[in-house]
Amino acid sequence: MSNVSFGLTMLIVGMGGTLATLALVALLIHLITLFFPVRDEKKEEKDG
Amino acid sequence: MGDAILGGLGALFEGIRFLFAHGGPNVIMIAVACTMFWLAIARGVEPLLLMPIAFGCLLVNLPLSEVMDAGGVLNTLYAFGIGNELFPLLIFVGIGSMTDFTPLLANPRLLLFGAAGQVGIFVTLILALALGFSKEEAVSVAAIGACDGPTVIYVSNMFAEMGRIPTAMVGALAVAAYSYMALVPVIQPPIMRLMTTKKERAVKMPSPKGKISPAALIAFPIVVTVVTGIIAPKGLPLMGMIMLGNFLKVSGVVPRLVNASENEIANVATLFLGLAIGGTMAGQQFLTRETLMVFALGLVAITIDTVGGIFLGKIWYLLSGGKVNPLVGAAGISAYPMAARIVQSEGQRWNKQNFLLMHAMAANTGGQIGSVMAAAIMLSILKGMGIL
Numbered sequence A: 001m002s003n004v005s006f007g008l009t010m011l012i013v014g015m016g017g018t019l020a021t022l023a024l025v026a027l028l029i030h031l032i033t034l035f036f037p038v039r040d041e042k043k044e045e046k047d048g
Numbered sequence B: 001m002g003d004a005i006l007g008g009l010g011a012l013f014e015g016i017r018f019l020f021a022h023g024g025p026n027v028i029m030i031a032v033a034c035t036m037f038w039l040a041i042a043r044g045v046e047p048l049l050l051m052p053i054a055f056g057c058l059l060v061n062l063p064l065s066e067v068m069d070a071g072g073v074l075n076t077l078y079a080f081g082i083g084n085e086l087f088p089l090l091i092f093v094g095i096g097s098m099t100d101f102t103p104l105l106a107n108p109r110l111l112l113f114g115a116a117g118q119v120g121i122f123v124t125l126i127l128a129l130a131l132g133f134s135k136e137e138a139v140s141v142a143a144i145g146a147c148d149g150p151t152v153i154y155v156s157n158m159f160a161e162m163g164r165i166p167t168a169m170v171g172a173l174a175v176a177a178y179s180y181m182a183l184v185p186v187i188q189p190p191i192m193r194l195m196t197t198k199k200e201r202a203v204k205m206p207s208p209k210g211k212i213s214p215a216a217l218i219a220f221p222i223v224v225t226v227v228t229g230i231i232a233p234k235g236l237p238l239m240g241m242i243m244l245g246n247f248l249k250v251s252g253v254v255p256r257l258v259n260a261s262e263n264e265i266a267n268v269a270t271l272f273l274g275l276a277i278g279g280t281m282a283g284q285q286f287l288t289r290e291t292l293m294v295f296a297l298g299l300v301a302i303t304i305d306t307v308g309g310i311f312l313g314k315i316w317y318l319l320s321g322g323k324v325n326p327l328v329g330a331a332g333i334s335a336y337p338m339a340a341r342i343v344q345s346e347g348q349r350w351n352k353q354n355f356l357l358m359h360a361m362a363a364n365t366g367g368q369i370g371s372v373m374a375a376a377i378m379l380s381i382l383k384g385m386g387i388l
Helices: A003-035 A041-047 B002-012 B014-022 B024-042 B047-061 B073-082 B086-098 B102-106 B108-116 B119-130 B135-146 B149-161 B167-182 B184-195 B214-231 B233-251 B255-279 B289-319 B326-331 B338-350 B357-384
Strands: none
Touching: A003 B102, A003 B108, A003 B119, A003 B135, A003 B214, A003 B357, B002 B014, B014 B024, B024 B047, B047 B073, B047 B167, B047 B255, B073 B086, B073 B255, B086 B149, B086 B233, B086 B255, B102 B108, B102 B214, B102 B357, B108 B289, B108 B326, B108 B357, B119 B135, B119 B289, B119 B357, B135 B149, B135 B167, B135 B289, B135 B357, B149 B167, B149 B233, B149 B255, B149 B357, B167 B184, B167 B255, B167 B289, B184 B289, B184 B326, B184 B338, B214 B233, B214 B357, B233 B255, B233 B357, B289 B326, B326 B338, B326 B357, B338 B357
């Protein structure tokens, strides 16, 4: 593989892959925070 | 008897004879070591790393030094912890346990800055190839753009062990990476001012939601390890160790292990790693044209990282109708928490009411994940190409 095609492959797949993976992780973090919301302590005390 | 005495005396002066005959590069490297001592002690530049690196450099450059010969102390340390990538990974456990990902969990979109902050890696890779570096050398040099010493050592040493890059290059790369990490407060602010308008720099961002549930904090390192490990398994040791350190911390049940990760393990690994890296800086192998090019390309990499982050910040500023301060993008590199603090101080410089720290911390921790992810993806691509 020539240096030009190697460099371009790394740029496109590497940068694209990093961006896509981090976007996926960001989405998963959002889902995690939805799945495990902060509990309202005052409400819990009232319920308790 | 007389001959024996003369022979013995001659042996004592052999070092001086060597110094005069072939010791030019050694003298230069001893001066480099002394400069590093000065930077670390008088200027406070990354003393944790520069002190052992400089001492290793001093030891290996003394005439007739055997510290890097087979069985020598630095060679043993190198084989024990760098040749097999153990020390950088142990340091990652410490970094993970010292990092607070709460701001990132409060505003996960800012993780994208952590991707933009890696653009320097890939642009530098192309530049290095254009300058005549081999593919493996170019990848190693580009890794400086990760702004992350252990990642650079991990990646470059992998090639050094395979004989694809000279061992001395690992030392040059490590010193360049740590030097530029320390110089982030000097490198970034001029770029920030050059790329943004006063109006953009003064943008106030609302405080992110402060609380994140403990369960979310615990789930985060597990999810990140699993997802990134599936996508880029070659980088699993890097991401796995940083997330292990963080998992220990947020679990709240192993304070002794957290304490050991943050202190004893990270400190011992840092000392040994620094010494062994210093040991690769023997003048005859270190003082080459390639070393100078490594330093020049490292600067380019970190500059482009900053440009990439701010560029995404400017796009975000436009798309959000002026609600995102583009300066936050500059924190999307791995130099934690230094890059975030620079964004905070630059923001306040142009608007005293501006508190960008939490946003910048989110981008900065995103940069940590991003740098490891970029390295992991590069290694996985190389494996796919049959190079690794």
